[in-house]
Amino acid sequence: MPPKIVTHLTRIACFGMMGWNIAVPVQASSVAVDTDIPEEVLRAEIITEARSPIDGKALSAIEFAELVVTAKQQLERDDASLVTDNPKVKETLFLLRLRSFLRSVGVPIK
Incomplete structure (x- = not known):
């Protein structure tokens, strides 16, 4: 083989190895500890203690x-x-519901 081809193949091999080092996935060093509770378990956990929103005592x-x-x-x-009891409140609620409906249909209301 001519020396030009050999040097070309050597360059390809070197770049290939350097690229391989970049592309190889690195193992994660921070794996979850065995004492960690999985998120699925935490989501399904039933809370048995609560506080009253009125006075804050335990319930x-x-x-x-x-x-x-x-x-x-x-x-x-x-x-x-x-x-x-209040007809003014009835009227206001009706108008708010009407306005909401008209906006959902696409009527521009300010």
């Missing part, structure tokens, strides 16, 4: 669920009584 899960349900029921009753 069990059952007490917290009851508190949430009673608070929602109270809000629904308050909203219903507010709407039925």
Whole structure:
């Protein structure tokens, strides 16, 4: 082989090896520790302790669920009584719902 081809092949081999060193994946040195809890487990974990949003005292899960349900029921009753008592509120709610509908259809409203 002529020397020109040999040097050309040597250059290709050298560049190939340098490129291979760059392309070879590096092993991660920070692998998860065995004591770490997987995210899937954390997402499925049931929280059994809660604090009352009213006074901050500790509640069990059952007490917290009851508190949430009673608070929602109270809000629904308050909203219903507010709407039925005041015709101005009824009119305002109707206009807001109408405006929302017209915007969703594509009517430009400022």
